[in-house]
Amino acid sequence: MGKLWAVIKREFLERVRTKWFIIVTIFGPVFFGVIMVLPAYLSVRGMKDVRVADIRIIDATTTGLGDRVATRLNGGPMGNAAATQVVVVAPGEVAAAESLATKDVMAKTRRGYLVVDSATIQEQKARYAGRNASSIREIEIIQDALRSALLGQRLEREGLDPKRVEDLTRVKISMSAERITDKGRGGSGIGSAIFGFLIAFLLYMMIVLYGQNILRGVLEEKTTRVAEVIVSSVSTDVLLAGKVIGVGAVGLLQQAVWLGSAVALYQLRMHIFTALGMPAMPNLPLPQMPPMLIVALVLFFILGYSLYAALFAAVGAMVSSQEDANQAAQPVIMLLVFSIIFAQPVMLNPTSRLAEIVSWIPFSAPVIMPMRMSAISIPWYELAGTLAGVAVTCAICVWLSARIYRVGLLMYGKRPTMRELARWIRQS
Amino acid sequence: MPELALELRGITKRFAEHVAVRELSLAVPRGSVYGLLGPNGAGKTTTIRMILNVIAPDSGSITVLGSPHLTPGLLDRLGYLPEERGLYKKMQVRRLLRFLAELKGVDGKTADRRITEWLERLSLKSPEKDWGNAKVDELSRGMQQKVQFIGTLLHDPDVVILDEPFSGLDPINAQALKDVVVELKRRGKTVVFSTHLMDNAERLCDSVCIIARGEKVLDGTVVGVKSEHHKLNVALSLGGDPSADVSAVLADRALVLKMDDNNRYFEIEMTAGGNPQLLLQRLVGAGAQVQRFELIQPSLHQIFLDRVGAAGVEEGMQGHG
Structure with missing residues (x-):
């Protein structure tokens, strides 16, 4: 077995040493991290830009409603109430105060102004004018502040203690949304769906990247x-086995680095988000997987990769040039694309008939099954059956590929026809 | 210790359209330099590939160093330089050579030591420059050939099989190759090489086998093959261009059966009753300036042409010399 080891070692080390591998392996997580954090970061930055405190409130109510609104806009009694100007005017002076405020807004010393008067108290009507009048979010905030201020004022008028009023009207709601489909509740939540899709996508990437890598190696x-x-x-x-194992080990190393850094990023997310000045992300619960499922997952991973790796090696042995290789690899790539096309509908609805069918097809099962396994619980017979199907298909493909490889490796010239291929398989 | 390094018995290999090798039997004595001669397409490479189990024969048996050639571990005692040469282009020379040695079961440490020895010996490593640390595609073609040759010998094989080793070699590398072949023989190794260059074979080989169209034409020691050929040829060199009279003498079918005309040098095969002395008299009589007139054993080249005939000689034969 020393020779097999020599082949594995060469395939592994020569690939791991390339700049391409190092760059992709190290910068992959950085890239993914940026992609994940950036939108959240930008939206938080966007939230910070929602500034409504620097408006002027023209209060003609003579009840101090303006001050109440200002307190709420500035983040409660502890906030900096000075940021919001409150101009208390007599009901008759509103027009003059408004034209002054308009000038200030035009001169950009104020963002906008809010007018509250007796109509506000009696008919819940108020007026706002400002540069940000088209910002739904900002207007919503002002509206909220006004509503809550008005409510507080009414409660106090009914005799409630101002402190109690403050506590009672300060209500923040966080609402979770869950999807219901015609089959019932949609899976066990977003976390496991993301996890399942991640596994499927990693496997798909590994097969595509490293399968073609094997093809190129054979062709070289x-x-x-x-x-x-x-x-x-x-x-x-031995050469074929060494190649498949060696290249597979490269892929596994890369995935281990990626998964490891993903876990590390996840563990350190608090620090990262704090460093970026963002609130902590909602906790994504990682699905709990029983050990049996993890074993099945690894088996799908290994069998799926071996199946496609052998097919790609056979394609590499069949052809004599890169152009030919691109064409001859089409059918194998089609099988892969076919699998990933169904990944999304299966993720959205892992219990559907479609999901079951593509799980039983050995060429798509290695991509589809891990995804379903992490989303829903699959009956053991289905798990065992699909796994057996993949194993048998893998064995057949490896056997056929080894024979094509044996003959094809020393054949040059035009690509063999199907009939010639059949003869290669028979004669070796 | 078996007497034979290699023995092939009744080897046949058919491909889809044709028979590449037919009922070929040959025996390579241990410790000899053996030439497998024949025109292009004669089946030399197919035969060699079967010996190395790169392809399997349809029938017949192959014995290497006294054991069937599929005996586990036996292939590790063979060294092989294929006709189509090539190396992993992006690999560092040392790593590549270590890999090739490991494939033959040599441990890393021994391999490293031998690699350094060979790199120095074939002047790929000097105090100024160590090409062992370069990548293969940074090397010139000649250097790559040296590297490949080192890869063939790193595991110190008992039998070295070289397929067309001289094709594409510059004179300096060709000389280095010859030196190594001679040294291998001195150390008791067996060297088998195929070639269509008869002169090389004649100088280097102890024994030869000539094959054409997949079949053996003759085999035996070079001395034996030549003496079995019975005939003596005349080697003739002339000073200056032959006059018309001289040409007429050489064209006389009563004396000269066949002539290999090399412009200034002629190898002449006499007719059955032809008398070389009479030929010399007539040449001098015709005014020829004879610089050399010698009775010689026919060259392998002549024997080859004789036995295989012009029909068996394809485009590959112009490489004579």
């Missing part, structure tokens, strides 16, 4: 004619 051995030296020392089966 053919075009540089180094293949002949190697197969005079080791059998093509």
